[in-house]
Amino acid sequence: MEDPDKSNINGGNTCGKFREEYRKHVQNQVSRDLADTLNMLNHHKGELAKLQDQLQQARLQVIQSAGETEENINSTFKSLLINVNRMITERHHQLLDEVKQVEVEALGPLDECGQLLSDRLKDCTNRLEQGNRLQQSTGTKAKESVIRFQEETSQLNRLPDVPELCAVPCVSVEFPSEPTLEESLQNLIQGAGKVSRIGPVQITHINERPGALLVAWEEVDEDVGDDSIEFCLQCSNTGAMNPETAKFHTVYKGPDFSFLLRNLQAGERYLLRAALRREGSSSWSTWSLPQYAQTSIPHYKWAKVDGWSVADDGRLATKSSADSDILLSHGPLLGPGSSVLFKVLGSGDSCSDEGIGLSCRPVKGTEQLLLPGVLFLNAQGSLVEESISKILKSHILASVKGLSFPSKQST
Structure with missing residues (x-):
């Protein structure tokens, strides 16, 4: 029989444990x-600190842009005052010179006529x-003197x-009266300049696209409707960090709201900005806020294989055999x-198994160009898709500058 005291001790230990x-x-x-x-x-x-930095950048953007705009306004009107005064x-002097010229040209004959009258009057007085x-x-x-006098005065x-x-x-001058x-x-000066909160x-x-960037833009003021509008997209030199010192060059002008910027180096930073101008204007608007962008997707390039020589970092291929x-x-x-764009720079006499296309798997031989999963356009104008062939245009590769193959997500 178990000792009760010992049992209580064990139970206490268990409860304590x-x-x-x-x-x-x-x-x-x-x-x-x-x-x-x-x-x-x-x-x-950390998130609050990021937001604080973002807020500080926003404040800095407002303060710096306002300061730069004030400086621009001051310098513009200072130059305007100097030039307008000039x-x-x-x-003023040109008009006065014109008046003086008319006066001199008109008084010349009158002075000659006055001199003639003065001479005649003096002669008449003497007579x-x-x-x-x-x-x-x-x-x-x-009597003889009178006769001679009469003959002389008859003239x-x-x-x-x-x-x-x-x-x-x-002489007079005419200035516009209405207005x-x-x-x-006053009307011209009151309409000079327009302060905008943003471009x-x-x-x-x-x-990101392979070796490219698809850039899209929008008008800020949607209430301003204008069908005749032109956009300008500019890109900085590779690796630009400061918008103030970056060297921009125009990559697109036109009516579209997007542009595919090609031939970019993967991993390199680019600085982009956009502007617009409406019909009748010869100058571009204020530039948009500069945007940094880069693509991490390598550009399309050809593999190095026998029978072909590849150049321009894989973009250009030439048949060598x-x-x-x-x-x-x-x-x-x-x-x-x-999408991918093929450009045919030159071609000779071609056969039916020569052309360009897309394949979802590596193609080992020309016989595989007719298999499912291959889209093939041969040089003679036949398009083969899912083993079905149709004629598009004879010798199409020699007559077009480029062929684009877009792709979309299957549903």
Whole structure:
């Protein structure tokens, strides 16, 4: 029979052990919960720090852009004041010079006519004095003098030509009255410049493509409707980091809202920006916020095989033998939602087993070009898809500049 005291001791030990294990369990659980909470708080703190940095960048963008815009406004109007004052002064003196020229040209003949009249008047006065003296003379000698005087004065009956007032200049100047110069300048100056919270077009999506970037943009103000609108997309030099010093070059101009920027190096950073201009305008709008982008997907390139020479980092392939060799891409590069563009730079007389195409598996020989899973367009214009052939156009590869094969996600 078991000793009751010993049984009580064992029972107490067991309960104590359970309590200790429970205490440790609770303590461990509390420690884990506390650790999870601390991890969550640390993560939350990190996210808050990121948001704080983002907020600081936003504030910096507002402050810097406002400062740069103020500087632009100040420099523009300072230059405008100088140039307008110069142009007004030049025009002022030009008009005065024109008035002086008309005055001089008109007064020349009038001054000549005035001199002639003065001479005639002086001559006439002298004749009158001479005639008055003759009236006091008598005798035969006086008669001869009168006859001679009459003959000389008979030539004075012809008067010089003096122009009528309507035939001489009456100088004036005409300035616009409706609107006046001041009103025109006021309207022009009041319409000069437009402060925008953000550029009228912004890059909205940049999707990676093999060796390319699909860039899309939108107008910020959707209420401004204009069918005649042109967009401009510019790209920086490879590895550009500072939008202020980056050297941009135009990669697209046109009405589309997206553009596939090709021939990019995988892993390299590019800086993109967009602008627009409406019909009738010769200048582009404010540029969009610059966007950094890169593609991590290598470009389409050919594999190095016998019978073919490959150049331009795998983009260009040239047949180097007369053997029937199949040139494959470097790997399965075409994925859903992307496309590949083949450009045929030159071709000769071709056979039915020569052409370009797509295959979901490596092709070992020309006989496999007719198998399911292969899309093949031969040089003679036959398209083979899923073992079904149809004629598109004779010698199509020699007559087109490029063939694009798009792909989409199957449903």
